[in-house]
Amino acid sequence: MTIYLLEIIRLFIGFVLVAGALGKYSVFDQFVTGTAEALGVSLKAVKFVAPIVILCEAAIGGSLVFKLISPYLLMWAALTLFVIFTGLIIYWLMQNAVISCHCFGEAPQPLTFWDLLRNILLLVSIGYFLLQPQAVAELDTISLLLAGGVAMILTLVIINFSQLVVMKNTFSEGAYRVE
Numbered sequence: 430m431t432i433y434l435l436e437i438i439r440l441f442i443g444f445v446l447v448a449g450a451l452g453k454y455s456v457f458d459q460f461v462t463g464t465a466e467a468l469g470v471s472l473k474a475v476k477f478v479a480p481i482v483i484l485c486e487a488a489i490g491g492s493l494v495f496k497l498i499s500p501y502l503l504m505w506a507a508l509t510l511f512v513i514f515t516g517l518i519i520y521w522l523m524q525n526a527v528i529s530c531h532c533f534g535e536a537p538q539p540l541t542f543w544d545l546l547r548n549i550l551l552l553v554s555i556g557y558f559l560l561q562p563q564a565v566a567e568l569d570t571i572s573l574l575l576a577g578g579v580a581m582i583l584t585l586v587i588i589n590f591s592q593l594v595v596m597k598n599t600f601s602e603g604a605y606r607v608e
Contacts, residue, residue, distance in 0.1 A: 432566050433576060438558045439493055439500045440580035441587075442507050445551065446490025448588055450483045452534025457483075460531040467521060467528040485510060501563050508555045515548040533588045543591040550587065 453460045457479065465475040489506045492498055514532075518540055521528045529537035532544070568576060586593065 431561060432568065433572065435558055435561055436568055436573065436576040437580050437583070438554050439496075439504075440577050441583045442504065442551065442555060442558075443490045443493030444580055444584040445587060446486045446507060446510070447494065448490075448533055448584060450487035450490060453479070453483050453486070453531060455534040456531050459529075459537065460534075463529045463531055463537070467517075467526065467530070501559070504555050504558050508552070508559065511548055511551050511555065515545065515552060518545050518548060538591070541591055543594050547587055547590040550590075 461472060461475045461479050464479065465472045468475070485506075489503055489510065493500055493503045493507070518530075521540055522542065522545060527539045530540055530544070531537065
């Protein structure tokens, strides 16, 4: 059972990182502008750093998905990225700053507690992976495809976490009641 869970987590974190890279790339100018405003630094500095962030996300995520190098080492790199991202979210939330991060290329919306919770869930997943003995067994193709499907569903849920919470609250308040 543990090998399946570790594979799901490996693919999940890989998919999330690739989605983040593709999302940021798709709204590159908004990502750069929003990040420069949030950090209070020049556009020129962010235009230099932003592609590096996107490439790191894509390289780590893609390498996790395709197991190009040790998933254990890649998870440490992913942990580093998410600790930095989560630290920034905590800082901005403590400052009551209205920041749109374009984390996954979505329309501009301010960071919320739900974005912080999303990142904490990602950090917990990575932590679980890193704390497990690294299994050497490989899954068969069908099992790997099933693990990939579960990982993709988790990715879609985590990427849209804030919107799902808002939708859940809207439904529970009866806004979409059919009469």
